[in-house]
Amino acid sequence: MTSVALPFTQPRKRLLDEGNVKPFVVQNLGKYERQAWQAAEFSSPENLREREARYRKFILDLYHATPVTGYSWLHGTRSGRMVHVGAVDAPVTLADVKAIASEVWKAVGKGKDAPETAGVDILGWEFAFELNELAKQVAAEARVDVTFKKIPREVLEKKAVEQGDVKFFELAALSVNVKQKGRDVILKLTDFVVPPDDVPEEVQKAITHWSQWVDYWAVDWDYKADTFHNQWQSYRTRKEPDLQKEITHAYETSGEYTIVVKVIDILGNDTTKTIQVKAK
Secondary structure (H helix, E strand, O other): OOOOOOOHHHHHHHOOOOOOOOOOOOOOOOHHHHHHHHHHHOOOOHHHHHHHHHHHHHHHHHOOOOEEOOOOOOOEEEEEHHHHHOOOOOOOOOHHHHHHHHHHHOOOOOOOOOOOOOOOEEEOOOOOOOOHHHHHHHHHHHHOOEEEEEHHHHHHHHHHHOOOOOOEEOOOOOEHHHHHEEEEEEEEEEEEEEOOOOOOOHHHHHHHOOOHEEEEEEOOOOOOOOOOOOOOOEEOOOOOOOOOOOOEOOOOOOOEEEEEEEEEEOOOOOOEEEEEEEEE
């Protein structure tokens, strides 16, 4: 199998290359870095609302969307669809999606820039765990076509913006098979779909099996609704391009556990899936 790993996940993998590494958490400046960037780039002597408006227009311009006004959750239009721009300091949640979907119907067919169909692109820096699957279910029930796209970190880099290197990737979909036997839980990655839009052509041509999209995956066997902890991980290298797709974990005590599986793809994007199990 040909390796098509890109450099986005190298910091994690360098840590894993250290001998006898224990489970670890990779942290970055995250929202604090983005908050500082927003304050510096869009500072307004008037008020915070003006700063937010300038920030959203900047993101809409990068996304080639046209700003709209008069809505609480909808900020622009592009190719006949509404666009929502997520805040720099909070993930897009299921509650957000419900509010956005509700407002889309209020916009359809009304006004000069209104869309003719109920569709919305939701741009966000971060997304709540497993939002892709849950929110699309909710949106489908509301008869709204929803697409989730991640605002890339390159937005913060002036050179990348000037060179037009900013790309908004759609969230991927992860499939995990779960088997249980007593306190043993077996997880197996069975599919990983990365939407082809905006993926470099040379990368697409190199992919011959879905697992080649996965550069690294990790498991938190006892997620407590706070920080994700790498309690097990597997990753590909150029020397070892084949990915371990199955892992068994034995719980020491009986009880109900929340498992979070996190995949980092070769484009540097995170995809998570939450699984509930009951160890007997």
